[in-house]
Amino acid sequence: MNKRDNPYTPGAGRKPRTLAGRDGDIEGFQSLVERLGAGSYERSIVYTGLRGVGKTVLLMELDVLASEAGWATTDVQEVGSQPAFRTTFARMAARLLANMARRHRARDRVARALSVVKAFSLAAPGPAELRLEVEPARGTADSGDLEQDLAELLEEIGEAARANRMGALWLVDEMQNLDTSSLAALCIAFQAVSRAGLPVAMVAAGLPELRVRLWAAKPYADRLFSYAELGRLPDAAARAALVGPASAAGVEISEDCARQVVAEAAGYPYFLQEYGMELWNYAEASPITLEDLDAVRDIVRDSLAHSFFGTRFEMATEAEQRYLTAMASLGQGPYAVAAIAQAFGASDQRRVSAHRESLIQKGLVWSPRRGQLDFTVPLFAEFLRGQRPAP
Numbered sequence: 001m002n003k004r005d006n007p008y009t010p011g012a013g014r015k016p017r018t019l020a021g022r023d024g025d026i027e028g029f030q031s032l033v034e035r036l037g038a039g040s041y042e043r044s045i046v047y048t049g050l051r052g053v054g055k056t057v058l059l060m061e062l063d064v065l066a067s068e069a070g071w072a073t074t075d076v077q078e079v080g081s082q083p084a085f086r087t088t089f090a091r092m093a094a095r096l097l098a099n100m101a102r103r104h105r106a107r108d109r110v111a112r113a114l115s116v117v118k119a120f121s122l123a124a125p126g127p128a129e130l131r132l133e134v135e136p137a138r139g140t141a142d143s144g145d146l147e148q149d150l151a152e153l154l155e156e157i158g159e160a161a162r163a164n165r166m167g168a169l170w171l172v173d174e175m176q177n178l179d180t181s182s183l184a185a186l187c188i189a190f191q192a193v194s195r196a197g198l199p200v201a202m203v204a205a206g207l208p209e210l211r212v213r214l215w216a217a218k219p220y221a222d223r224l225f226s227y228a229e230l231g232r233l234p235d236a237a238a239r240a241a242l243v244g245p246a247s248a249a250g251v252e253i254s255e256d257c258a259r260q261v262v263a264e265a266a267g268y269p270y271f272l273q274e275y276g277m278e279l280w281n282y283a284e285a286s287p288i289t290l291e292d293l294d295a296v297r298d299i300v301r302d303s304l305a306h307s308f309f310g311t312r313f314e315m316a317t318e319a320e321q322r323y324l325t326a327m328a329s330l331g332q333g334p335y336a337v338a339a340i341a342q343a344f345g346a347s348d349q350r351r352v353s354a355h356r357e358s359l360i361q362k363g364l365v366w367s368p369r370r371g372q373l374d375f376t377v378p379l380f381a382e383f384l385r386g387q388r389p390a391p
């Protein structure tokens with residue numbers, strides 16, 4: 001098939017031609033939009049999952065739906081990659097207000113909210129300042145106390161949204177990057193807007209540890225948000241993710257080939273896209289068959305090893321890489337920290353836990369519960385076992 005027309009989208013945050021298995025999420029979100037728009041209460045949503053399961057593209061889809069429903073949105077924003085929390089959230093707030101300003105409705109309200117955003121960003125100026133050509137408001141969101149200020153900022157945005165008869169949606173990606181005090185401030189702020197019945201919601205996404213981190217920041221976070229875990233797609237959805245893009249282009253994938261790909265990709269969206277892409281590039285004509293799969297299997301594995309696993313593995317130092325390999329040598333996760341240390345074979349426990357902490361920081365592993373560790377990348381253990389001899 002012509003490479004130029006390849007309909008598959010392996011990569012981070014690349015919108016798939018067929019967004020498979022998300023009908024329930026979309027319906028749930030649509031009812032959230034309706035209920036909040038009607039002044040009812042609805043919990044914001046936190047999605048968690050390993051890398052490559054489709055968190056970012058789901059947020060992108062919900063962004064589109066919210067915009068179609070006339071809501072203002074922040075667009076999907078990756079947070080925490082820079083330390084200035086205030087700047088990041090002020091920028092998002094300014095985006096929401098820019099959306100609202102297009103309505104030309106409650107102009108004074110929007111203008112006032114913008115001056116509050118400015119005040120919020122100035123209360124503890126970060127390295128990258130937000131440029132806003134307005135005078136900062138006085139006495140709202142500028143106390144210097146993050147919890148109080150963020151709550152006031154969100155209320156201000158909520159009031160402006162209500163005055164414009166629209167909702168405001170915060171789309172927060174990679175939320176596990178935020179530190180505990182930022183997470184606590186977000187809990188307090190969303191608690192405040194929901195108590196005030198304002199049409200403000202958040203859809204957030206992050207690695208699996210996010211849920212525990214939120215809970216640690218504010219115990220009531222468990223009830224404040226509704227949580228959904230994204231993982232491998234069920235077989236029918238996985239097959240749709242594979243077959244859909246080709247089929248839309250008039251190309252078929254044979255039944256047994258599709259079934260085999262779904263099994264090999266273990267239902268993970270990223271892997272399915274990678275298989276689809278290579279199959280498309282290789283196959284001469286429709287239908288794509290098992291023979292094509294046999295021919296591209298090594299290419300897919302090699303490509304995954306480089307693009308998906310390899311780049312992650314390279315983020316670790318040499319000692320950390322040995323630590324990861326020791327984990328993988330223990331079989332299926334989650335892994336007991338003590339067992340990893342033993343497989344790693346170091347006598348200096350302080351050093352071992354430093355590796356562990358650093359790998360958590362880098363987002364390569366996470367702790368499902370105390371004393372346990374697992375990979376954040378699906379099938380990483382299998383990759384490591386295939387690639388490197390166990391220590």
Ligand SMILES: Nc1ncnc2c1ncn2[C@@H]1O[C@H](COP(=O)(O)OP(=O)(O)O)[C@@H](O)[C@H]1O
Nearest residue numbers: 010011012013016020052053054055056057269
């Ligand atoms: N529901 C889905 N159906 C088909 N492909 C998907 C789906 N969700 C994600 N993908 C594909 O999977 C890959 C990873 O998606 P992404 O949203 O970046 O994952 P995450 O944010 O969880 O790491 C992308 O190549 C994307 O096109």
Ligand SMILES: [Mg+2]
Nearest residue numbers: 012013055056
């Ligand atoms: Mg993502």
